[in-house]
Amino acid sequence: MPRQRRPDPPPLQTSDVRIALAGTAAWAVALVVLLLLDLPGRDRWWLWVCVSGIVIGLFASWYTPRLQSGRARQEAERAARRNVS
Template identity: 40%
Template sequence: MRLWLAESERRPDPAPARADARKAVLAGTALWLVALAVCLLLRDALASAGLEWLIWACVAGAALGVIALVVVLAIRRRAARQSSSS
């Protein structure tokens, strides 16, 4: 196996894979919300174990998921506008 190939020996780069980022962001946000619900149900046990910060970690994860969803939707709208105007 060679670690270096000359430019003339390289194959062309493959086309980038198409993916729907909305699904991934929604799934991650949903998981953070489920974790938040579990943490709220177990609040007393978490507090006695000194792990009450997990609730705030779940809130932060869900909030970042919502922000990411807004960003993904804005990028999709911008791409759709650019492709329709071209």
């Protein structure tokens, strides 16, 4: 006889913006370290990797709250439609 499946746990509430900002800070620290090391010409591309990480992290910290509020709005609309039916 198969066991009855337990319901899925609710999703964890995390601070995604804080995580994005921590990653951005890590890329900024890496950029400063690389600037202090005075890399040879063939390894200067690492600087652009750090700059890209910073830009993506800043975008993520701007975009994440908008994504989460949009998802919450959609869920509220779905719940309202379910209650009307």
